[in-house]
Amino acid sequence: MAEVTPSGRGRAKRLPRQVREKQILDAAVEVFAAHGYYAASMDSVSETAGVSKPMIYDYLGAKEELFAQCIRREADRIVTAVQHEVRTDVPADMQLWHGLRAFYEFVGQHRQSWNVLHRQALAVGGAFADEIGLMRSKGVDMVSRLVISAGSHQGLGGQVRQSGEAMSVALVGAAESLADWWLDHPDVTPENLASYLMNLTWLGFNDLMAGEVWRPSE
Amino acid sequence: MAEVTPSGRGRAKRLPRQVREKQILDAAVEVFAAHGYYAASMDSVSETAGVSKPMIYDYLGAKEELFAQCIRREADRIVTAVQHEVRTDVPADMQLWHGLRAFYEFVGQHRQSWNVLHRQALAVGGAFADEIGLMRSKGVDMVSRLVISAGSHQGLGGQVRQSGEAMSVALVGAAESLADWWLDHPDVTPENLASYLMNLTWLGFNDLMAGEVWRPSE
Amino acid sequence: MAEVTPSGRGRAKRLPRQVREKQILDAAVEVFAAHGYYAASMDSVSETAGVSKPMIYDYLGAKEELFAQCIRREADRIVTAVQHEVRTDVPADMQLWHGLRAFYEFVGQHRQSWNVLHRQALAVGGAFADEIGLMRSKGVDMVSRLVISAGSHQGLGGQVRQSGEAMSVALVGAAESLADWWLDHPDVTPENLASYLMNLTWLGFNDLMAGEVWRPSE
Amino acid sequence: MAEVTPSGRGRAKRLPRQVREKQILDAAVEVFAAHGYYAASMDSVSETAGVSKPMIYDYLGAKEELFAQCIRREADRIVTAVQHEVRTDVPADMQLWHGLRAFYEFVGQHRQSWNVLHRQALAVGGAFADEIGLMRSKGVDMVSRLVISAGSHQGLGGQVRQSGEAMSVALVGAAESLADWWLDHPDVTPENLASYLMNLTWLGFNDLMAGEVWRPSE
DNA sequence: GATGAATGAGATTTCATTCAT
DNA sequence: AATGAATGAAATCTCATTCAT
Numbered sequence: 001m002a003e004v005t006p007s008g009r010g011r012a013k014r015l016p017r018q019v020r021e022k023q024i025l026d027a028a029v030e031v032f033a034a035h036g037y038y039a040a041s042m043d044s045v046s047e048t049a050g051v052s053k054p055m056i057y058d059y060l061g062a063k064e065e066l067f068a069q070c071i072r073r074e075a076d077r078i079v080t081a082v083q084h085e086v087r088t089d090v091p092a093d094m095q096l097w098h099g100l101r102a103f104y105e106f107v108g109q110h111r112q113s114w115n116v117l118h119r120q121a122l123a124v125g126g127a128f129a130d131e132i133g134l135m136r137s138k139g140v141d142m143v144s145r146l147v148i149s150a151g152s153h154q155g156l157g158g159q160v161r162q163s164g165e166a167m168s169v170a171l172v173g174a175a176e177s178l179a180d181w182w183l184d185h186p187d188v189t190p191e192n193l194a195s196y197l198m199n200l201t202w203l204g205f206n207d208l209m210a211g212e213v214w215r216p217s218e
Numbered sequence: 219m220a221e222v223t224p225s226g227r228g229r230a231k232r233l234p235r236q237v238r239e240k241q242i243l244d245a246a247v248e249v250f251a252a253h254g255y256y257a258a259s260m261d262s263v264s265e266t267a268g269v270s271k272p273m274i275y276d277y278l279g280a281k282e283e284l285f286a287q288c289i290r291r292e293a294d295r296i297v298t299a300v301q302h303e304v305r306t307d308v309p310a311d312m313q314l315w316h317g318l319r320a321f322y323e324f325v326g327q328h329r330q331s332w333n334v335l336h337r338q339a340l341a342v343g344g345a346f347a348d349e350i351g352l353m354r355s356k357g358v359d360m361v362s363r364l365v366i367s368a369g370s371h372q373g374l375g376g377q378v379r380q381s382g383e384a385m386s387v388a389l390v391g392a393a394e395s396l397a398d399w400w401l402d403h404p405d406v407t408p409e410n411l412a413s414y415l416m417n418l419t420w421l422g423f424n425d426l427m428a429g430e431v432w433r434p435s436e
Numbered sequence: 437m438a439e440v441t442p443s444g445r446g447r448a449k450r451l452p453r454q455v456r457e458k459q460i461l462d463a464a465v466e467v468f469a470a471h472g473y474y475a476a477s478m479d480s481v482s483e484t485a486g487v488s489k490p491m492i493y494d495y496l497g498a499k500e501e502l503f504a505q506c507i508r509r510e511a512d513r514i515v516t517a518v519q520h521e522v523r524t525d526v527p528a529d530m531q532l533w534h535g536l537r538a539f540y541e542f543v544g545q546h547r548q549s550w551n552v553l554h555r556q557a558l559a560v561g562g563a564f565a566d567e568i569g570l571m572r573s574k575g576v577d578m579v580s581r582l583v584i585s586a587g588s589h590q591g592l593g594g595q596v597r598q599s600g601e602a603m604s605v606a607l608v609g610a611a612e613s614l615a616d617w618w619l620d621h622p623d624v625t626p627e628n629l630a631s632y633l634m635n636l637t638w639l640g641f642n643d644l645m646a647g648e649v650w651r652p653s654e
Numbered sequence: 655m656a657e658v659t660p661s662g663r664g665r666a667k668r669l670p671r672q673v674r675e676k677q678i679l680d681a682a683v684e685v686f687a688a689h690g691y692y693a694a695s696m697d698s699v700s701e702t703a704g705v706s707k708p709m710i711y712d713y714l715g716a717k718e719e720l721f722a723q724c725i726r727r728e729a730d731r732i733v734t735a736v737q738h739e740v741r742t743d744v745p746a747d748m749q750l751w752h753g754l755r756a757f758y759e760f761v762g763q764h765r766q767s768w769n770v771l772h773r774q775a776l777a778v779g780g781a782f783a784d785e786i787g788l789m790r791s792k793g794v795d796m797v798s799r800l801v802i803s804a805g806s807h808q809g810l811g812g813q814v815r816q817s818g819e820a821m822s823v824a825l826v827g828a829a830e831s832l833a834d835w836w837l838d839h840p841d842v843t844p845e846n847l848a849s850y851l852m853n854l855t856w857l858g859f860n861d862l863m864a865g866e867v868w869r870p871s872e
Numbered sequence: 873g874a875t876g877a878a879t880g881a882g883a884t885t886t887c888a889t890t891c892a893t
Numbered sequence: 894a895a896t897g898a899a900t901g902a903a904a905t906c907t908c909a910t911t912c913a914t
Contacts, residue, residue: 014873036341038256042909052875054911063909097434123254123341166396166406166414173395174388181387188384196384198432200419207421214416216315232892232898260884270900275885450877450913472777474692478905488879493906533870559690559777602842602850605835606828613827614820624820632820634868637854639861650852652751668894696888706896708890717888 021059024049028060029070033112037067037120068131071121074113075135081106082142092146093202099142100175100197104190107179118176136172143168171201230269239277242267246278247288251330255285255342286349289339292331293353299324300360310364311420317360318393318415322408325397336394354390361386389419448487457495460485464496465506469548473503473560504567507557510549511571517542518578528582529638535578536611536633540626543615554612579604607637675713678703682714683724687766691721691774722785725775728767729789735760736796746800747856753796754829754851758844761833772830790826797822825855 015023027049031040042063046053060066085102086095107114121132144164178193207213233241245267249258260281264271278284303320304313325332339350362382396411425431451459463485467476478499482489496502521538522531543550557568580600614629643649669677681703685694696717700707714720739756740749761768775786798818832847861867 017873020873041907053909054876055874057910058873091435093432094435119341123337125254125337166399166403166411167418169399170392170396170415170418173398174392177391177394178384178388180391181384185384193384195432197388200385200388202432203421203425203430205418207425212421214311214413214420217309217312229891229899235898238898259882261882271884272886272900273898276899281884447878447912453877456877472779477903479903489905490879490907491877494878499905527871529868530871555777555779559773602832602835602839602847603854606832606851606854609831609834610824610828612831614824616827617820617823621820629820631868633824636821636824636859638868639857639866641854643857643861648857650747650849650856653745653748671894674894695886707888708897709895711889712894 017059020051020055024051024056024060024066025069025073027051028066029074029112032067032070032120037124064128067120067124068128071128071131071135074110075131075138077110077113078103078106079135079138079142086142093198096143096146096202097194097198099146100194101190103175104179104182104193107182108190111183114179118179139172140165140168143171167205171197174200235277238269238273242269242274242278242284243287243291245269246284247292247330250285250288250338255338282346285338285342286346289346289349289353292328293349293356295328295331296321296324297353297356297360304360311416314361314364314420315412315416317364318412319408321393322397322400322411325400326408329401332397336397357390358383358386361389389415392418453495456487456491460487460492460496460502461505461509463487464502465510465548468503468506468556473556500564503556503560504564507564507567507571510546511567511574513546513549514539514542515571515574515578522578529634532579532582532638533630533634535582536630537626539611540615540618540629543618544626547619550615554615575608576601576604579607603641607633610636671713674705674709678705678710678714678720679723679727681705682720683728683766686721686724686774691778718782721774721778722782725782725785725789728764729785729792731764731767732757732760733789733792733796740796747852750797750800750856751848751852753800754848755844757829758833758836758847761836762844765837768833772833793826794819794822797825821859825851828854 024045028045031044031048034040035044042053042056045066046056049056056066060069082099082102086099088095090098121128121135125132175197178197182188182193242263246263249262249266252258253262260271260274263284264274267274274284278287300317300320304317306313308316339346339353393415396415400406400411460481464481467480467484470476471480478489478492481502482492485492492502496505518535518538522535524531526534557564557571611633614633618624618629678699682699685698685702688694689698696707696710699720700710703710710720714723736753736756740753742749744752775782775789779786829851832851836842836847
């Protein structure tokens with residue numbers, strides 16, 4: 001029987017389209033993550049996938065399109081992973097806590113996805129604006145909903161509502177930044193990271209909602 | 219009329235090296251910011267600067283080196299701008315407030331610098347690790363010092379000190395993220411942005427320092 | 437009529453890799469020999485081979501590597517040609533004679549090979565040290581073996597043995613030099629050339645081996 | 655007083671043309687010898703000479719011309735050095751001996767000159783045919799004259815006269831080749847080298863002249 | 873379905889050379 | 894006499910992409 005594994009030489013065994021597409025996407029994520037969008041070559045992808053280049057073009061389109069699909073798939077994955085851990089029947093702070101923990105657990109296990117998603121997509125920018133926006137907004141939405149719902153529960157001050165989105169963006173940015181920092185401090189646990197963020201921001205949210213607002217003293 | 223402006227065709231007028239170097243760096247920042255490190259071609263830079271390519275190589279080195287110099291210059295600029303606004307004879311919260319406001323004012327006026335610095339440098343990664351690290355650490359250091367000094371003033375809890383760096387990283391990430399968000403919400407003022415961050419984090423810091431720590435309830 | 441010859445324009449006909457590699461190497465030898473390593477451009481090689489540049493890089497590597505392969509192939513050719521004519525069942529002088537004749541016959545038919553091998557490789561030096569050394573040593577070895585075996589047959593003096601290598605080097609140099617000179621005296625036959633060298637050196641060898649050593653008289 | 659040495663910064667002191675030309679030629683020989691004709695850049699020469707590029711062009715012409723002048727000067731030097739040691743009032747063999755010894759002594763002290771002369775000039779070829787030919791012929795002439803005069807003294811056989819030039823060429827080639835070999839065997843003395851050559855060839859010459867000619871036995 | 877063969881186009885970089893002071 | 898400033902032109906190499914089997 002002919003080999004099916006990527007390392008098999010010669011004409012690869014005929015496989016259903018679905019399987020090949022997964023093979024290719026997996027390879028693409030790996031390669032884009034390792035070298036970045038530009039430095040990654042279609043040759044690398046083809047080699048890594050154990051599939052010839054024309055096939056990539058046939059199945060997943062040109063480089064840009066291929067990258068876009070990587071982003072889409074990985075964004076879905078991480079959002080799904082987080083959502084799966086967030087139960088709506090607990091207090092808002094616990095929801096955020098669970099979400100953050102799930103986020104860092106996922107990141108810890110899929111550094112690649114994270115890299116592809118975040119850094120490269122942001123850097124190349126222009127052409128991938130849509131995909132990035134979509135993914136970003138998913139994260140922000142999740143947080144926004146929490147913050148706002150928390151706020152409305154407790155009769156929140158104008159500040160929070162008015163700036164809910166901004167603050168969610170900031171929180172997401174903080175989370176992402178901390179995830180990067182994690183790479184250089186691997187001995188920290190996901191719980192620690194989530195805890196740092198909760199302490200940094202949640203008390204602030206609470207205070208805000210209790211009407212205690214910071215204002216410059218000058 | 220003999221052209222002297224960058225767009226002039228033909229042999230450029232003789233200018234002292236210093237002046238040309240600035241011209242070239244300016245052009246490089248513009249081009250890198252507009253297209254990203256990879257998509258920016260040395261031809262573009264040369265055209266934008268109104269100077270032939272060999273001069274770029276002679277004066278500022280190859281593409282990587284040129285980019286590194288862009289990063290260095292712009293990092294210095296932004297750090298200087300922020301430091302210039304931070305007075306050490308005011309309470310820690312006011313220092314942070316001033317710093318953030320200065321940061322957003324600068325970003326508002328130099329979108330390019332910001333882009334070059336942040337997105338591109340992070341994305342290309344590898345080769346520019348040093349430059350990026352330096353710049354990052356400057357920001358984080360500034361915040362760390364504030365946070366920690368604030369903490370020691372008030373007899374701070376172990377959490378803050380132990381995780382001072384992580385939290386500073388998170389704060390810087392939040393600030394950066396908010397700066398990106400600003401691009402799509404141009405009617406917000408620098409004061410607003412700074413204020414959002416202060417409210418999100420400072421009260422948290424204060425509570426922490428007062429011993430009020432968030433812990434999961436499960 | 438669809439062209440297949442190297443000079444054909446447009447997309448070259450599909451050929452198996454092996455064939456193309458030979459085509460390219462042939463062209464490279466021609467071009468390097470004609471212009472020298474540095475003056476030869478990859479464009480020339482590509483045009484001469486009737487193949488696009490990327491294929492050259494794909495099949496035979498970058499310029500240095502390509503040149504190295506030229507050297508290797510041509511060195512093998514000439515060494516093989518000479519060895520093929522040298523029978524070990526004849527006296528040493530006849531072996532040398534046959535070798536030299538074969539050498540000049542080969543050189544006469546492949547001026548290009550010779551040029552590529554000798555001049556260019558030596559001149560560029562540095563990067564090709566290994567290839568050159570290998571090729572050189574093959575020639576010197578062949579001669580050394582002859583000289584020394586001849587010597588030991590006849591109870592040879594210390595001079596020869598001690599300096600066998602040096603003398604072989606000198607002989608090879610003489611042969612090469614004479615090959616160059618031949619270019620300007622094309623009416624001389626290979627036999628003549630071989631004969632000159634035999635007369636210049638072999639009697640010297642013999643005398644030496646008989647103990648008749650030249651010494652300065654002062 | 656302003657600096658005159660090459661390392662002096664700023665505008666060099668005005669110097670008579672003759673002196674500058676020597677400075678430049680010295681530098682050029684050094685640089686060409688170190689890197690080869692192509693790899694040597696006019697910038698290097700200019701830096702090494704401590705003189706600006708326009709001056710080189712003014713005084714000694716473009717790269718080709720500059721190299722030609724290097725060859726000419728160094729060829730003269732070596733020929734002069736050898737001729738200086740050869741006295742015409744001694745037997746022919748001693749003349750050759752002295753010449754060879756002088757040659758290797760010169761080469762030992764001026765590896766650079768030798769390299770420039772021999773390897774590079776030969777390699778670049780084409781453009782420098784004239785200079786090379788000139789230099790070569792000087793060496794060959796010297797030897798030829800010896801050989802032939804020696805021959806006529808002793809009633810020489812037809813072989814020698816008919817092929818005097820060829821044999822001289824071969825001898826010169828042997829000498830050059832041995833000089834190259836010397837680079838890798840630095841513990842050998844000039845006397846040894848000269849002696850090897852004398853033994854390899856002179857006895858052969860003598861035998862020839864005595865009518866003892868080698869002929870293939872088949 | 874699958875691929876080896878093939879290329880257009882463009883990127884970075886380096887040099888020899890000259891102009892203008 | 895002397896040079897800093899400036900460039901045209903070209904060389905090497907790589908890559909995304911397609912053709913033909």
